[in-house]
Amino acid sequence: MTGNPANALPRLESAGLDGWMVRLFEQIDEANLPWITALARQCESAFGDALVDLVPSYTTLLVVFDPVRLSPSDARQKITDLLVELEPDEHMGTGQVHELPTFYDPSVGPDLDRVAEHTGMTVAEVIDCHSSKTYRVFALGFAPGFAFMGLIDPRLECPRLDTPRKKVPVGSVAIAARQTAAYPTATPGGWNLLGRTSARLFDREREGFSLLRVGDEVRFVSVSREEFERQGGDTTPMEAAG
Amino acid sequence: MTAQRKMESAIRVHRSGPLALLQDLGRFGVRHLGVTQGGPADLYSWAWANYLAGNPWGSASLEITFGGLQLVAERDLDIAIAGADLGATLDGQPVPLWQRITWKEGQKLAFASPVSGLRAYLSVRGGFAAEPVMGSVATVGREQLGGFDGWGSKLADGDRLAIYTPDGKPAEGMSEAPDDVRMDFRESPVLELLPGAQIGEFTGRSLYDAFNTWWRVDDRADRMGVRLLGPKLQCRIGSLISEGINLGGVQVPPDGQPIALLNDRQTIGGYPRLGALSPLSASRLAQCLPGQEVRLRACGSGPVLEHYRCFLAGFRP
Known part of the structure; x- marks a missing residue:
């Protein structure tokens, strides 16, 4: 080993009395995910009842434990032991490829024109570019079931809106910088809206609640208005939807 | 476990006030899905309120922020209020905090405004009753999760709040918190x-x-x-x-x-x-x-x- 051991990865950083931040990587990369999901699974079995929560993200895994059952140093030792033997998962996330039927249209994707203008593409090219790639879920956050996916084609890169919208309708498909997402619930949001998916992204009655998990693969499939409505999609235009 | 316990309407909301939220310990094991923790913002006072009311750890209490809430008991209830002093009164008489008291049927429990601290916890013996969502009744309006209706809604005037019927045995444990655990939130911490x-x-x-x-x-x-x-x-x-x-x-x-x-x-x-x-x-x-x-x-x-x-x-x- 060379270099400064204090900066070597992976490393554990204090995240309060009952948490360790496991920093595995420096940069965002799809190749990070099978390592992060593998460590998350192993923490579940190694910590058992003493595990409170796990929050995987682009380059890290936050491990929250019960500080009555486990001291911070014992928790640290458990994680360190797991890291020594860690092998990446063969399948990331659930190993599924999700196809999200998406109605790309200015009525439900009011930023299509803005993105076209910003990128110098036609609207049709923007749609084609966004729907032709398979994306990876890097993290869930912001709202229940909200999946940060990427990376989108660099030609599509577009900054967030200067002023976020107060309410983005459920199912809205959006891009910002090199990432894409679909809004599981109506929330405020500053991403560029391209269309709407009929997929139910978050369902409290469903086993596992969230359609998408960290590591999953996702494709947006362009569908017609008729097909979108047939699948239960809501075509209420953006203005009326608020 | 809780599903077999009997629920009954016991309290009527006379004035809902600015913010009163049902809170148990919070929602755990779901943060990897982007679901927040919820639960009492002041765990310390929440724990004391439940303990003094004779409830087990994890029972749901009302977190009352700022005050303004007015409730009427529809039957005799054993309760405890801990945390902020929001100038609470029972039919106009000041309510002692940090201890178990009886709230008689028909009496109005009114929270005024902050005297010391910001959030008061009202625990009723038996515990407030609601159907858990993703393992918890903790109310998170932004996520439309938890609370009495399961959708994170605010209380409304006229709502009726359910509790689990207490087991009939007298509450065990201390009924009054020692002086040294009662917080004066006016001090700069x-x-x-x-x-x-x-x-x-x-x-x-x-x-x-x-x-x-x-x-x-x-x-x-x-x-x-x-x-x-x-x-x-x-x-x-x-x-x-x-x-x-x-x-x-x-x-x-x-x-x-x-x-x-x-x-x-x-x-x-x-x-x-x-x-x-x-x-x-x-x-x-x-x-x-x-x-x-x-x-x-x-x-x-x-x-x-x-x-x-x-x-x-x-x-x-």
Whole structure:
């Protein structure tokens, strides 16, 4: 080993009395995910009842434990032991490829024109570019079931809106910088809206609640208005939807 | 377990007030889905209210913020109120806090406005009853989760609140909290902060300022987080790749004003952090009114952990 051991990865950083931040990587990369999901699974079995929560993200895994059952140093030792033997998962996330039927249209994707203008593409090219790639879920956050996916084609890169919208309708498909997402619930949001998916992204009655998990693969499939409505999609235009 | 217990309507909401939320311990094992923790912003007072009411750890209480709430009992109830003094009265008579009392059928329990602290916890013997969503009744309006209706809705005038019928046996344990555990939230607290990984990225001057300033609580303070006003803290890194944030995490956005993140925080975020408040210091901060002053003190985990374990040992089975 060379270099400064204090900066070597992976490393554990204090995240309060009952948490360790496991920093595995420096940069965002799809190749990070099978390592992060593998460590998350192993923490579940190694910590058992003493595990409170796990929050995987682009380059890290936050491990929250019960500080009555486990001291911070014992928790640290458990994680360190797991890291020594860690092998990446063969399948990331659930190993599924999700196809999200998406109605790309200015009525439900009011930023299509803005993105076209910003990128110098036609609207049709923007749609084609966004729907032709398979994306990876890097993290869930912001709202229940909200999946940060990427990376989108660099030609599509577009900054967030200067002023976020107060309410983005459920199912809205959006891009910002090199990432894409679909809004599981109506929330405020500053991403560029391209269309709407009929997929139910978050369902409290469903086993596992969230359609998408960290590591999953996702494709947006362009569908017609008729097909979108047939699948239960809501075509209420953006203005009326608020 | 809880499903077999009998639920009955026991309280009528006369005036819903600005903010009264049903809170059990919170929602756990779902943060990887982007679902926030929820639960009592002041765990300490919530635990005492339930304990004094004779309820087991984890029972649901009402977290009453600012005051304004008025409730009428529809039958005799044993209750306890702990946490903030919001000038509560029973049919106009001041209600003693931090002890078990009887709330008679027909009496109106009214919360006025903050005298000391910001959030009062009302526990009813038996516990408030609601159907858990994702394992908890904790109310998070933003996520449309929890509460009496399961959709995170606010209370409305005329609502009827259900409780689990107590077992009929007299409540065990102490009925009155010792003086030394009752908090006076008017004092300016010193909050324990466990330094985090980015603390070395702050300038020397900023680190001095961070721990030697009386920070003023901003108006921008809610269950997601509390912003502190004071000298501008400077960090050599402007943002991080988003990562999980634990309860009490103190993040510093580019404007240099720290924000301590509480129960309803977003699950991931990308600002550098000074570290994390201890759970009991996060509880204490949640009782601070805008304008109140607080200080941060850097601590090692040893004594803080001992103190926290000692607290939990008194309440948790």
